[in-house]
Amino acid sequence: MKDFIAELEAARRTVASGTLPAGAAHVVTLTRTYPADVEDLWDAVTNPERIPRWFLPVSGDLRLGGTYQTDGNAGGEIRVCDAPRHLRLTWVMGPPTPQDASIVDVRLEPLAEGTRLTLEHTAVVPAEFWDTYGPGSVGVGWDGALLGLALHLDDGEGPIAPEEQGTDPRLRAFNTASSEAWGAALAAADGLDADTVAARVAATTAFYVPPLDPPR
Template identity: 60%
Template sequence: MKDLLEELTAVERTVRDGEVPAGPAKVVLLTRTYPAAAEDVWDALTDPGRLARWFLPVSGDLELGGRFQVEGNAGGVVRECEAPRRLVVTWEMGPAGPADTSLVEVRLTEDGASTRLELEHRAQVPPEMWDEFGPGAVGVGWDGGLLGLALHLAGEEMGLSPDEVAADPAVREFNTRAARAWGEAQLTAGDDAALVEANVAATTGFYVPPAEG
């Protein structure tokens, strides 16, 4: 099994301001390289059978213009699709989330036998949510996704239920360190240190609640 904390350091994190069709937005960007061909990474990102093994079950139509639903999570529409290089989808939370306020874009760049993946989530986050959690509320979730993809591409899937994954000590430590890593990205972006500490604490509390018993 891969060292989860080592996998955490393989990701570069960036926080900045940006835009979505509805107007100004917050942007989190995760970048990492996988030792796999772009076609294989693309297939893992777009094939429902493979997505269910490392991410979550996804139903619907993953073709251009199609609507999809991630089980227990967001739904959306495939806005742009340039296989095997670029995918843009709306990311709508709830039964009637607005489609023009949240976009996820994935870009793949092949470099020899490896592929550089950039995952950019641009969203109009409610101000009260951003003030409390900062980028970690969104970012830590995507960290978990990129970890799952790394394990999948290496043939090392955890084989646990979502509840078992959340309770696993190694995953709890991974999420704790991921929250801190997003705090460091905030500091690089120029955020106030006291605000960053509060955001990191809130994000850690959300992803790593006190163990039962």
């Protein structure tokens, strides 16, 4: 059985500023190494038959220049598909914007011990939203995706069933620790005071780890 916290600690997180055609943006980056060869990892992150086994069902015209839609989440356009090294997507919740406002880059680098995956999400975020949640608003979700990918590649444990995700104690502890890790990344990047960072961590944690209903 995978140690979820150890999986969380296997990734490095950074927060930075960037720009997109739609304006000034925030950049969250996750980097970790998987014990898999680059071709297998590329197939895991691009094969529509494998993606639902660690992330979400996906549909659409899955080719360079085509569009995609994940089940109950974002959709967009496939901008770069350079197998087996680089995938770039627009990442849009709701109707597309006139100019790019959210881009996800996934890069794979073969290493002696496996393959390094770097996921970079650059997005134009309303100031009031960022000031409430900070990078954890998307970072916790991406941490969960990388955890699901680790479980899939290990082939020893399937993903947690959706109906159990809100109550599974390992996942609740994972999401809490992920929120705190993104708070640390924010503090390192922006030098914010501890109280400001703590408030954003608390808001993110409350969203991803809501209180459980008391037993009846």
